Amino acid sequence: MALPFLKPRDPAAHDTIHPAAESAGGDHNEPELGFEDRYDAAVADAQLSRNLTNFQTGWRASRDAVMAEVEFQALRERMKAAKTDAIDNIEYYLDQFVRQMEAAGTTVHFAEDADAACAIITRLAEERNVRLVAKSKSMVSEEIELNHRFAEDGVEVVETDLGEWIVQLRGERPSHMVMPAIHLARQQVGDIFTQTLGREISRENVDEQVHAAKDALRDVFFRAGMGITGANALIAEAGTVMMVTNEGNGRLTSSIPPVHVILAGIEKLVPTYEDAMTQVRLLARSATAQRLTVYTTFIHGPSPGHEQHLVLVDNGRRAMREREEFREALHCIRCAACANVCPPYREVGGHVFGHIYTGAIGLVVTPFLHGIDAVAGPQSLCLSCNACETVCPVEIPLPRQILDVRRMVVEQKGLKPEKAVAMSVYSHPEVMKLLLKIGRHGQRPLTHGGRFMRGKRLPILSKQTRWRSLPAIAPARKRSTQS
Amino acid sequence: MQTIRSAADAITDKLPIPRPGLGRGNDAPDLIPGASPALIHTAAEGMTVALYPGCMTTMFYPEQADAIATVLNALGVAVIAPENLHCCGLIPHNSGDAKHARPMIERTIKRLEAIPADYIISGSASCVAMIAQDYLHVLRNDPVWHARAERLANRIVDFTSFLVNVAQLPAGALTPLDGGTYALTYHDSCQGLNALGLRAEPRYLLQDVMGYELRELGEVLCCGFGGSFSLEYPLISERLMNRKLANAEATGAPLLATDNQGCLMHLRGGADASGRRLQVKHLAELLADRVRERQVAAG
Numbered sequence: 001m002a003l004p005f006l007k008p009r010d011p012a013a014h015d016t017i018h019p020a021a022e023s024a025g026g027d028h029n030e031p032e033l034g035f036e037d038r039y040d041a042a043v044a045d046a047q048l049s050r051n052l053t054n055f056q057t058g059w060r061a062s063r064d065a066v067m068a069e070v071e072f073q074a075l076r077e078r079m080k081a082a083k084t085d086a087i088d089n090i091e092y093y094l095d096q097f098v099r100q101m102e103a104a105g106t107t108v109h110f111a112e113d114a115d116a117a118c119a120i121i122t123r124l125a126e127e128r129n130v131r132l133v134a135k136s137k138s139m140v141s142e143e144i145e146l147n148h149r150f151a152e153d154g155v156e157v158v159e160t161d162l163g164e165w166i167v168q169l170r171g172e173r174p175s176h177m178v179m180p181a182i183h184l185a186r187q188q189v190g191d192i193f194t195q196t197l198g199r200e201i202s203r204e205n206v207d208e209q210v211h212a213a214k215d216a217l218r219d220v221f222f223r224a225g226m227g228i229t230g231a232n233a234l235i236a237e238a239g240t241v242m243m244v245t246n247e248g249n250g251r252l253t254s255s256i257p258p259v260h261v262i263l264a265g266i267e268k269l270v271p272t273y274e275d276a277m278t279q280v281r282l283l284a285r286s287a288t289a290q291r292l293t294v295y296t297t298f299i300h301g302p303s304p305g306h307e308q309h310l311v312l313v314d315n316g317r318r319a320m321r322e323r324e325e326f327r328e329a330l331h332c333i334r335c336a337a338c339a340n341v342c343p344p345y346r347e348v349g350g351h352v353f354g355h356i357y358t359g360a361i362g363l364v365v366t367p368f369l370h371g372i373d374a375v376a377g378p379q380s381l382c383l384s385c386n387a388c389e390t391v392c393p394v395e396i397p398l399p400r401q402i403l404d405v406r407r408m409v410v411e412q413k414g415l416k417p418e419k420a421v422a423m424s425v426y427s428h429p430e431v432m433k434l435l436l437k438i439g440r441h442g443q444r445p446l447t448h449g450g451r452f453m454r455g456k457r458l459p460i461l462s463k464q465t466r467w468r469s470l471p472a473i474a475p476a477r478k479r480s481t482q483s
Numbered sequence: 484m485q486t487i488r489s490a491a492d493a494i495t496d497k498l499p500i501p502r503p504g505l506g507r508g509n510d511a512p513d514l515i516p517g518a519s520p521a522l523i524h525t526a527a528e529g530m531t532v533a534l535y536p537g538c539m540t541t542m543f544y545p546e547q548a549d550a551i552a553t554v555l556n557a558l559g560v561a562v563i564a565p566e567n568l569h570c571c572g573l574i575p576h577n578s579g580d581a582k583h584a585r586p587m588i589e590r591t592i593k594r595l596e597a598i599p600a601d602y603i604i605s606g607s608a609s610c611v612a613m614i615a616q617d618y619l620h621v622l623r624n625d626p627v628w629h630a631r632a633e634r635l636a637n638r639i640v641d642f643t644s645f646l647v648n649v650a651q652l653p654a655g656a657l658t659p660l661d662g663g664t665y666a667l668t669y670h671d672s673c674q675g676l677n678a679l680g681l682r683a684e685p686r687y688l689l690q691d692v693m694g695y696e697l698r699e700l701g702e703v704l705c706c707g708f709g710g711s712f713s714l715e716y717p718l719i720s721e722r723l724m725n726r727k728l729a730n731a732e733a734t735g736a737p738l739l740a741t742d743n744q745g746c747l748m749h750l751r752g753g754a755d756a757s758g759r760r761l762q763v764k765h766l767a768e769l770l771a772d773r774v775r776e777r778q779v780a781a782g
Contacts (some may be wrong), residue, residue: 043718053726058704210498303637324619343705347719384577385679399678400620406579415580417712427583429569429590436542452755466718468724468752471543 033350042348051185052346062289063391069291070281074392077145079282080394082275083331086267086323088238088458093236099240106262114144117313121146121228122153124309128259129153130225136162136245136253137161137358139177139334140263142356144370146228158220159214160249160423162213169196176349176358177336183349217249232283232333233276234235234293240277240300241310244283244293245475251297260302264309264406265409267317279333282393286335291426324389325404329364331394336361338388338398344381353381356451358397360388392423399444412473439473521559522777523657527650528559533600535614535639537607538570539744546679550643550771552604557774558650563600573613576621577710588618592631602616602649603639606767608675608743611641616678641675642704643742645683646692656689657773658694660780666696666736667769670727670750672743673705685742686768693773698734700727708749722752731761738762740769 001137002038026032033041042048062311098108111117117140129237133150135141135157147157147168159168163180167173169192174180181189190203193212202208221227229250241262254260270276284290320326339345339359350358355366355374366375379402388398388464415423425431446453451472455465499609515625521528536548539718552562572587574631591614606612618632645647646652659665669689675681689695709724727750731739739754741747 049722059673060702098782341703341708344716344719344724381719383705383707385673385705385709387703387705389674390677400617403577403579403617406583408579410579410581415578419578419580422711423575423578423583425581426570426574427587429567432569452752456757461714464714465715465756467721467756468713468749469755470749470752474541474543476544477545 006273014100014357020066020176028154038352039348039377047185048183048349049305049347051183052349055182056340056346057191059289061207062076062338063285063337066285066289066291071283075282076393076395077276077277079275079333080331082270082278083394084273084328085271086269086275086380087327087330090266090318090321093271094266097236097239097269097310101241101301101310102239104239105303106310109309109311111144111311111313111315113315114313117144117263117311118146118149118317120309120311121263122155124151124259124261125150125155126153128225130259132220132223132224133157133226134253134257135159135161135228136250137180137245138263139174139357140230141228142266143172143265144263144313144316146263158217158224158252160217160247161221161245162210162247165213165217166192169193172356173356176339177334177362179336183351184248187469191263196215213285221252221256223248224253224257225254226259226261227255228261228263230260233270233274233279234264234268235276235298237272237299240273240298242280243297243298244295246288246290246294248295249320251295254297254299254307255303258306260306260308262299262308264310264312265317266312266314267332279281282336282371285336286333286391286393320365320368325363326368326401328394328396329398329401331359331396332361332365334361334392335393337391337393340392341387343385343387344383348381348437352377352378360402361396363405364396364398364401367408372409372412375405376413379409380403382406386398408451436473437476440476497613499715500729501634505721506669507624508563516661519556519559521779522557522774525558525650525652527645530601531563532602532604532645533563533565533598535568535571535603535605535607537542537566537605537744538568538574539748540607541568543748544744544765547765549605549766550765550767551604553771554642554646554767554774555604557778558637558652558750560650563598565598568594571610572615573609573617574710575737576617581621584621584670588621588632589628592618592628592635596631596635602644603635604642604645605639606642606765607682608641608643608679608740609745610651611639612674612678614639620746621698626693627671639683641679642741643675643681643684643688644679646770647687650691651767652688653681654691655694657770657777659773660776664694664696665738665780666698666734667738667740668700668736670700670706670731670739670741672744672746675742676703681742685740688766689740693769695769696736698736701731701733702730706746706749710745713749720749721753725757728753728757728759728761732759735759739762739765740764742766 101108104221109120110118135154150157159165164174166181166189173181186206187203189209190201193209194200197216203214229243231241232244235242258455270279280296283291317330323332336359338361342359345359355370355378356360359363363379364373382402384399386399392398399400443453453472454469454470455462534551540548543626557560569590571591572584575583612633615636619629619636622628623631661739669685686697690697704727705723706727707720713720739750742758754761754763
């Protein structure tokens, strides 16, 4: 069925749709690959690692430069204090926020879980006979898999954020919370545009690609019966939603269709406008290395003659709040800086390093939002380098929380057998002493008295040692130090 | 799978050897050398410290523990070398294995708190981050152990910080006697840089104290080791390592220094396997070489 909205412009398009886009709404109808398969595919894709390495190195330099203009440590402490206050007193601020939102004419809905949130929104669409929905970026909509639900109802959803549209066309999920298509090179974007639009789009000229997307998406805003946006902050003192975007599609989505639905997690609260300003200063710098995003939109009630609904989603957030060691993860402002410095993320991308939320924060929130199975594989990719925590604009102790998640995974699923054996042995100093003694003698044919055991000579673990010589076990000595 | 796991524990539990934290192992005497006269005068002169080398140092690189002792002795610091130390628990802790981590943590606390020293010093940034930071989180719900961990956390310090912040080793103290300028590059270990916040400290030692020409690596990046990560995900580990070695090579420096045994083992092994001529050394080894040079010159 894909993309009938394109028909008036280009009737030929229908015949040239990329097979991946055939799944309704560009959503994920095919059975999802397991973690191991996704991992294998990612490491076999040399382009992916190149794309992400270029992105990470470029981002790091730009982010450091733009962050040097402000007092990062002071700002993040201020932001952390604001979010701590908001989350510690979440019911108070929610009440304050909702009352003023309602007074401004917005209908507020509460959704306990993903199903409830989808049901509220699809019912709104059904009651108003909406056939086409325009969406701007919303991670919560990904979290609740709203597109999928709309597709089941035969309602077409079009992502109007460029990156989101690209992954929608490819039948993928966003691989990054801020830049959904960052795993792709421009040539891959050119290819999917050419296939979708039925005319040749440059594989090299990004400007041409952007204009092609603009042309294709423009009238969706006018034809859609409903516009769905996310929220970057819910400002409690004012009952105002803050949304930051770079493409302008956010305000088109929020203001043109007759029905506007705002979808937000309850943790998006900040107490005051001043806190929202602190967030703006940190968010753009941390996310895209900008001082400010192109558009910063404040929404307080519907546009005249329009209808506005706000859907506030819990979906595991209150449960996470009750777990002291994880509560701070609710302070996240979704800048994705943690993914941008993550070494394994660089090699495998967000479709492997995370579930729907990707990067370090994804590993922490996934068990609460999507269950322990969804995180069991991805969490094992964290190598505890701690880089994420150093750039987090709200100082979430991500490395420590990831280890807490890992412990939950091990408690429920156990260690891999070989690891369990190794740990059991290693935890006994005297067993280790004995093994080292044996190893000291046994290693001789491999070390020839030198300091290395070279991989080519090792009978086992060749994948682990072909590229890295192991150190020889040092000779026994009476004392570990000689002074 | 469950059977294998329980079998491993059943076997190791039944071996006629002491359990961690119990038995004769902990009572072995420590080596307490007399303080030697200071070759370089610093604020640490007259102090007594204990060395926590970390299990990798003990197993593979005992000469690096020697190097630390050599440098500290040259500052007139007495170095206790405790016997019967074991892994601080980092290895199971990082694998999410709380069951095996806890006894190793308790054993390490018991062992180290019993040593009468001004500081516990380690040349392994990972061990220091584990003991000074992770212990407090692991033991947060156990007031007695938490208090013990806190006291230990206040006493343990990495070798680099000790020299710069405690001893306040003066600039120029260990420049080469031949007056030459030698180039090297430095790999910030993740635990050193990100967990302990060491950035200025190693650079001060290399540039100001030892007079090296420091050629910075092009990017801040993990070496790809990550302990058991490199066994579980060798492909990612190898790619990150190769990038790090290529970055090091691009500086043109013949020597790569670092402050963590995990990175050192990984990068040294990678340089060897790929036939690179890059030397990989612990910061302490470079300092100790300069101390020895001075000791020889002083007769």
